[in-house]
Amino acid sequence: MGHHTFDIERADALEDPGRYEYCSREELLAALDIGPTTDTDxxxxxxxxxxxxxxxxxxxxxxxxxxxxxxxxxxxxxxxKGHPANVSFVTAEASSLPIESNKLDAAFSTMTYHEFADPDALSELARVIRPGGRIVTVDWSKCGSGESGPPRSERYELADAVRESAAAGFTTVDATSRIETFIHIGRR
Ligand SMILES: C[S@@+](CC[C@H](N)C(=O)[O-])C[C@H]1O[C@@H](n2cnc3c(N)ncnc32)[C@H](O)[C@@H]1O
Incomplete structure (x- = not known):
């Protein structure tokens, strides 16, 4: 089950470019299998x-x-801050998404899995991602030092993400632990 929600008063910290150290734009796009030469639709x-x-x-x-x-x-x-024109805002819990079934080619979360992880949320993601679509999870690892990000007691291990996504019907494409974070790629 997830833990506390990120404090809006600290939101400026989320815009720190140093965060790319934990997950770069290129790594995220590759995990989603999208890019200028692949699936821009x-x-x-x-x-x-x-x-x-x-x-x-x-x-x-x-x-x-x-x-x-x-x-x-x-x-x-x-x-x-300003946002791209093709961004649509949805205020909702991960476990109850106002998105039609099979609508998404992929869903991702960065440094948030520990806040929403539970079977209901993963089942809901399986509902809205089309067959063959991807789920990409990048989060702080319980194996990390805990010096940045949430305390280790609130974190999950890569194995938790693998197990819970499999229970929701995703097949693991790739699963990697790094120094402080993990990345899991699943296919529906
Ligand atoms: C640590 S911040 C990370 C934000 C962003 N993913 C990033 O990496 O910059 C976690 C965000 O997830 C949101 N959040 C937490 N629990 C959620 C849930 N159950 N459903 C949807 N959003 C949630 C919080 O409000 C917060 O904005």
Whole structure:
């Protein structure tokens, strides 16, 4: 089950370019299997989009990106910052998405899995991602030091993401642990 929700008062920290150290734009696009030379017709959802730091990275390579966040105040911050025209704001819980079944080519979450992870949310993601579509999860690892990001007690291990996504019907395409974070790619 997820833990506390990110404090909007700290939202400026989400715009720190140093965050690419933990997941670069290129790595995220490759994991989603989209880019200027591949699938620019893609419909994508960013689950827990926050200020749109990674939504902005993905939007130029997609037709439509749903920025999904449970806190409307985060959407306000993103709107104030400015956003690409193909970003559509959705204020919702990951476990209850107002998106039609099989609509998405892929969904991703960055540094948010620990806030929404539960079987209901993963089942809901399996509902909205089309067969063959991808789910990409990048998050702080329980194996990390805990010096940046949430405390280790609130984190998950890569094995948790592999197991829970399999239970929701995803097949693992790639699963990698790094120094402080993990990345999991699943296919529906
Ligand atoms: C740590 S921030 C990360 C934001 C963004 N993914 C990034 O990497 O810059 C987590 C975001 O997820 C949102 N969030 C937390 N739980 C959620 C849930 N159950 N459903 C949707 N969004 C959620 C929070 O409101 C917050 O904006």
């Amino acid at each position: 893609a419909v994508i959802a960013d689950i827990g989009s926050g200020t749109g730091f990674y939504t902005d990275a993905v939007a130029p390579c997609a037709d439509l990106v749903y920025a999904v966040d449970v806190q409307s105040g985060m959407h306000d911050r993103y709107r104030t």
